[in-house]
Amino acid sequence: xxxxxxxxxxxxxxxxxxxxxxxxxxxxxxxxxxxxxxxxxxxxxxxxxxxxxxxxxxxxxxxxxxxxxxxxxxxxxxxxxxxxxxxxxxxxxxxxxxxxxxxxxxxxxxxxxxxxxxxxxxxxxxxxxxxxxxxxxxxxxxxxxxxxxxxxxxxxxxxxxxxxxxxxxxxxxxxxxxxxxxxxxxxxxxxxxxxxxxxxxxxxxxxxxxxxxxxxxxxxxxxxxxxxxxxxxxxxxxxxxxxxxxxxxxxxxxxxxxxxxxxxxxxxxxxxxxxxxxxxxxxxxxxxxxxxxxxxxxxxxxxxxxxxxxxxxxxxxxxxxxxxxxxxxxxxxxxxxxxxxxxxxxxxxxxxxxxxxxxxxxxxxxxxxxxxxxxxxxxxxxxxxxxxxxxxxxxxxxxxxxxxxxxxxxxxx
Amino acid sequence: xxxxxxxxxxxxxxxxxxxxxxxxxxxxxxxxxxxxxxxxxxxxxxxxxxxxxxxxxxxxxxxxxxxxxxxxxxxxxxxxxxxxxxxxxxxxxxxxxxxxxxxxxxxxxxxxxxxxxxxxxxxxxxxxxxxxxxxxxxxxxxxxxxxxxxxxxxxxxxxxxxxxxxxxxxxxxxxxxxxxxxxxxxxxxxxxxxxxxxxxxxxxxxxxxxxxxxxxxxxxxxxxxxxxxxxxxxxxxxxxxxxxxxxxxxxxxxxxxxxxxxxxxxxxxxxxxxxxxxxxxxxxxxxxxxxxxxxxxxxxxxxxxxxxxxxxxxxxxxxxxxxxxxxxxxxxxxxxxxxxxxxxxxxxxxxxxxxxxxxxxxxxxxxxxxxxxxxxxxxxxxxxxxxxxxxxxxxxxxxxxxxxxxxxxxxxx
Numbered sequence: 045x046x047x048x049x050x051x052x053x054x055x056x057x058x059x060x061x062x063x064x065x066x067x068x069x070x071x072x073x074x075x076x077x078x079x080x081x082x083x084x085x086x087x088x089x090x091x092x093x094x095x096x097x098x099x100x101x102x103x104x105x106x107x108x109x110x111x112x113x114x115x116x117x118x119x120x121x122x123x124x125x126x127x128x129x130x131x132x133x134x135x136x137x138x139x140x141x142x143x144x145x146x147x148x149x150x151x152x153x154x155x156x157x158x159x160x161x162x163x164x165x166x167x168x169x170x171x172x173x174x175x176x177x178x179x180x181x182x183x184x185x186x187x188x189x190x191x192x193x194x195x196x197x198x199x200x201x202x203x204x205x206x207x208x209x210x211x212x213x214x215x216x217x218x219x220x221x222x223x224x225x226x227x228x229x230x231x232x233x234x235x236x237x238x239x240x241x242x243x244x245x246x247x248x249x250x251x252x253x254x255x256x257x258x259x260x261x262x263x264x265x266x267x268x269x270x271x272x273x274x275x276x277x278x279x280x281x282x283x284x285x286x287x288x289x290x291x292x293x294x295x296x297x298x299x300x301x302x303x304x305x306x307x308x309x310x311x312x313x314x315x316x317x318x319x320x321x322x323x324x325x326x327x328x329x330x331x332x333x334x335x336x337x338x339x340x341x342x343x344x345x346x347x348x349x350x351x352x353x354x355x356x357x358x359x360x361x362x363x364x365x366x367x368x369x370x371x372x373x374x375x376x377x378x379x380x381x382x383x384x385x386x387x388x389x390x391x392x393x394x395x396x397x398x399x400x401x402x403x404x405x406x407x408x409x410x411x412x413x414x415x416x417x418x419x420x421x422x423x424x425x426x427x428x429x430x431x432x433x434x435x436x437x438x439x440x441x442x443x444x445x446x447x448x449x450x451x452x453x454x455x456x457x
Numbered sequence: 458x459x460x461x462x463x464x465x466x467x468x469x470x471x472x473x474x475x476x477x478x479x480x481x482x483x484x485x486x487x488x489x490x491x492x493x494x495x496x497x498x499x500x501x502x503x504x505x506x507x508x509x510x511x512x513x514x515x516x517x518x519x520x521x522x523x524x525x526x527x528x529x530x531x532x533x534x535x536x537x538x539x540x541x542x543x544x545x546x547x548x549x550x551x552x553x554x555x556x557x558x559x560x561x562x563x564x565x566x567x568x569x570x571x572x573x574x575x576x577x578x579x580x581x582x583x584x585x586x587x588x589x590x591x592x593x594x595x596x597x598x599x600x601x602x603x604x605x606x607x608x609x610x611x612x613x614x615x616x617x618x619x620x621x622x623x624x625x626x627x628x629x630x631x632x633x634x635x636x637x638x639x640x641x642x643x644x645x646x647x648x649x650x651x652x653x654x655x656x657x658x659x660x661x662x663x664x665x666x667x668x669x670x671x672x673x674x675x676x677x678x679x680x681x682x683x684x685x686x687x688x689x690x691x692x693x694x695x696x697x698x699x700x701x702x703x704x705x706x707x708x709x710x711x712x713x714x715x716x717x718x719x720x721x722x723x724x725x726x727x728x729x730x731x732x733x734x735x736x737x738x739x740x741x742x743x744x745x746x747x748x749x750x751x752x753x754x755x756x757x758x759x760x761x762x763x764x765x766x767x768x769x770x771x772x773x774x775x776x777x778x779x780x781x782x783x784x785x786x787x788x789x790x791x792x793x794x795x796x797x798x799x800x801x802x803x804x805x806x807x808x809x810x811x812x813x814x815x816x817x818x819x820x821x822x823x824x825x826x827x828x829x830x831x832x833x834x835x836x837x838x839x840x841x842x843x844x845x846x847x848x849x850x851x852x853x854x855x856x857x858x859x860x861x862x863x864x865x866x867x868x869x870x
Contacts, residue, residue, distance in 0.1 A: 060787070064810055137810075140553070145832055149821055158843050159813070237669075241843050256650075260670055262844040283866035290868035374473070396861045397477055397550075400572070408562055408864025417869070418860075419558055430571050430654050430857040431675040431845040444843040447831075448809045451821025453696035455703035456830070 048232035051220045052239035055160045055185040058217040063157045063183045065214060067134040070181055073212035077180075078126040080208030081173065084200065085119055091200035092169065099193055111167045112194055122173045122201075125422065129177040132421040135439040136183045150450045155443045157183030159241040162233055163424075164189045164255055166247035169197035175246075176205055176219055178424050182442040185218045187240065189233060191247075192225035199223060234259040241444075244437075246425050249352070264432060266425030269299030269380035270352045271410045274306040274369040274395070276386035281315055283407055284385040288358075289322055290409040291383065297354045299426055300381045300413040304349060304359040306369045312338055312362050327356045334362035349376040366391040370398045377401060379428050381410040402428060402435035461645035464633045465652035468573045468598040471630040476570045476596045478627060480547040483594055486625035490593075491539040493621030494586065497613065498532055504613035505582065512606055524580045525607055535586045535614075538835065542590040545834040548852040549596045563863045568856045570596030572654040575646055576837075577602045577668055579660035582610035588659075589618055589632055591837050595855040598631045600653065602646060604660075605638035612636060647672040654857075657850075659838050662765070677845060679838030682712035682793035683765045684823045687719040687782040687808070689799035694728055696820055697798045701771075702735055703822040704796065710767045712839055713794045713826040717762060717772040719782045725751055725775050740769045747775035762789040779804040783811045790814060792841050794823040815841060815848035 065073075081088070092114040099109050141153040161184045165171045172188060179186035190198040198221065206216040222229050234243065237260040244264045245255035256263050273291050275284045291302035307315060312334065320339040323329065330348050331341030341360060348359040349372070363369045366384070373382050383405035384395040392406045403413045413436065415423025420438030427433045433441035478486075494501070505527040512522050554566040574597045578584045585601060592599035603611040611634065619629040635642050647656065650673040657677045658668035669676050686704050688697045704715035720728060725747065733752040736742065743761050744754030754773060761772040762785070776782045779797070786795050796818035797808040805819045816826045826849060828836025833851030840846045846854035 060811060143832065145830065149825060151831060257673055262675065262842065264844075280866070286868050287866065294869055398473060401859065403860040403862060405862045406864060408862055408867040409869050411869035412562060412862060412867070413860075417558065418564060419556065429675065431677075434858050435860050445847050446814065447816040447826075447848050449816060449818045449821055449825060451819060453693070453700065454821040454825070455699050456707055456822050456824035 047224065048222070048229055048236060051187060051222070052160070052236050054217050055187055055220055056239050058215045059159050059185050061215060062180070062185055062218045063136075063159070065183065069213045070134065070183070071130045073209055073214040074126050074130045074177060074180060076211040077177070077205050077208030078123050080204045080211070081119065081123055081126075081201070084204035084207070085116070088119065088197065088200040088204065089114060089116075091196035094196045095194055104193065108167060112169070112197070114169060114197060118170065122170050125170070125174050126177045128422055129181050132181060132439055134181065135443050147454050148452065149454050152448045153445050154448055156446045158442060158444050160185045160187065160239060161442070162187045162189070162240045162243040162261065164230060164233070164243065164245045164247070164251065166191045166251060167194055169194045169201060171246060172198045172201045172221075173205065174422065175424060178422060178439060178442060180214070180218065182439050184442060187220050187222070187233065189222040189230060195223070195225060231258060234261060237261045242432075244424055262432070264425070264427050264437065265429045266427055266437065267299050268352055268378045268428060269301070269426070270303050270350065270376060270378045271300060271381045271383075272304045272306055272373050272377060273302045273383045273385065273410065274363070274366070274373070275308060275311055275315055276366055276369075276384055276388060276391050277308040277310050278387040278391075279308070279311060279315075279385035280387060280407075281311070281318065284315060285319055285322060287383070287385060287407070287409045288319060291411055292323070292327060292358050293356065294409075294411055296356055298411075299352075300410050301354070302358070302383075302410050303351065303353050304361065304376070306361050306363050306372060307335075308366075308369075309334070309362050309364055316360070323358065327358050329358055329360055331360040332362055335360045352378070366394060370395060374398070374400050379430075380426065381405065381413040383408060383410050402426065460637065461635070461642055461649060464600060464635070465573070465649050467630050468600055468633055469652050471628045472572050472598050474628060475593070475598055475631045476549075476572070478596065482626045483547065483596070484543045486622055486627040487539050487543045487590060487593060489624040490590075490618050490621030491536050493617045493624070494532065494536055494539075494614070497617040497620070498529070501532065501610065501613045501617065502527060502529075504609035507609045508607055517606065521580060525582070525610070527582060527610060531583065535583050538583070538587050539590045541835055542594050545594065545852055547594065548856050560867050561865065562867050565861045566858050567861055569859045571855060571857050573598045573600060573652055574855070575600045575602070575653045575656040575674065577643060577646070577656065577658045577660070577664065579604045579664060580607055582607045582614060584659060585611045585614045585634075586618065587835065588837060591835060591852060591855060593627070593631065595852050597855060600633050600635070600646065602635040602643060608636070608638060644671060647674060650674045655845075657837055675845070677838070677840050677850065678842045679840055679850065680712050681765055681791045681841060682714070682839070683716050683763065683789060683791045684713060684794045684796075685717045685719055685782075685786050685790060686715045686796045686798065686823065687776070687779070687786070688721060688724055688728055689779055689782075689797055689801060689804050690721040690723050691800040691804075692721070692724060692728075692798035693800060693820075694724070694731065697728060698732055698735060700796070700798060700820070700822050701732060704824055705736070705740060705771050706769065707822075707824055709769055711824075712765075713823050714767070715771070715796075715823050716764065716766050717774065717789070719774050719776050719785060720748075721779075721782075722747070722775050722777055729773070736771065740771050742771055742773055744773040745775055748773045765791070779807060783808060787811070787813050792843075793839065794818065794826040796821060796823050815839065
């Protein structure tokens, strides 16, 4: 594995300097990177055109080609993203826990960078820069492995990043990129536990499952969201309808979109016909038997309850009460984002406590589970696991901690 | 894997109730468990005698037999441990972050139990009860897999725990134990990622490596500690000598004991002869060439720098300056506990910032890295990884978080 090992050793060598860099040094480096991307605009777009041509040659769907595509607006967006990260507070070497124990030792729990992070991602080339900017600001070196379809765009962006860093106090060796898209190098990366501290897969379910199943490095699972909205017996229909429409249709291809609507049996007859009128032209309804008695719906099977459609499809199920809703969500959900629409205090309380998910809403759309919306400024993804970080992963989730213990000769009795 | 799967399903079923239990219910359950262990004292000791007899039949070393052994004092200690956990603050459903975003949504980051934890541990039967008490107090179900040598003791203790729980509001199904010590069930446990949220191996390096390399469930690495004390040029020798003696010999078999002493070249001639006088009767010195010029020492090889002796052996190396000490520690250390003895402010600052370890000391023994000493009350081990939790793992490190978002009909624009 010397191809990956060489990269790992070089990143590890750069780790100490970056971990000690001041906020000003990191921000100046990010400014230089933004400048370099601005100056490489033409080269990046040319490289991207090559990727687009190659994609069309292999008949990639236009939806995927669009994800791959860069244009001046999208490059503006990438640069804007760097400027956003520059303005965010530095998460490193901060503490909210300092205490002194009986023998006089003072213990401070300080935030420190993880070290080296690995990101394995699909198609969208903007991730290359977004992930780098978050890593640099949090003091972490980064090893990137993008998809083969975006290889030329990604390499052009990484070159621009390294060019920018050359004009700064931060070494260009803090970032490396796997130019050879042979899958065996992904496996090598997943085994490099002595060099990489955390691997974050960003992409579809297959990628995430592959990484989690094969990695010896700790991973942060992001992304899959089979999210539910449950309209309770006392739910306000005036609120419920726009919330369901928003959660389902504002953007269908995202992990915090609603995939299944659960409806209390006593409100179904009021809610569903009105909702159906709003959705019928754009959204396919797949309903349980009781749903189909109220509105036209294709038959939902067991598979529908578990599926993340990422499409204009909504599964609908009538449930007896909040307890059945909770059981259904905890069984089929992916622990991402879940919402109850209710005016009943006890049920709201029960739902928020019993649902096992990163984010639980009362009377709001699931679409708010997002680093930007939460006020984190930017995010590396939404974690659906329970260890390390849960929910939107911003700068504060990309650091670890170190206890500093200051003494005057204390020994243990 | 239906043997393990059945246990997992039963634990998962018990998860929701335990996660919602009040502090009072959990403390009452722990009191009942303490009572039940008191009442089962004779049965537990009889079972332990069986284990001891079996161990001696296979010629287990007396040191290991001692780790396995229970007596009235040790059972008192186990019960005392439960009482300590009862007194600790409940880590569940607390928040230090509540904020409101522009559209009026209020977001609370609440602590919640992980769900189901797996513990794989060696020899000492008290871990059965200690781990259970910490899991219960943090609202987590627990699946235990102890060593075959302690099987009878562990089963007697688990029976007592379940008997105690039967007299409480908490289901006895919150704890399960793998009675069949066939190793294939460990592998099944490590693959049960849909049921177990976190696996903590407690034991030697081989066990930990096996678990980390084979687990699909997120793991928390605990234990291995190749810890250093570095005596800098300006280190106070009056402090340095007791600190090194304490760190090396107060208890040699523990992970926060010192294994290598690094000495600044300009203080070696003063420090080492005095230290040698104190250690020569009990501790074997393995030194670098320069050390051997000052005091009698066996030759240290490359392997010595990397080894966790857990024994009355100390590796000693003369270094040029604090930078060489930092490089040595970051290369050979296990990111556990590292100490600098210095009166130089700049070097103290550099050492605490540049050393990559869970706990970094100035002018104190490494032996304080411990949940009890830190004031956590009790611990599940010392994490040497960077994700999730680093350093002593107490109740606060055994929970995850959930965002609760309270709205009034908000949708995303």
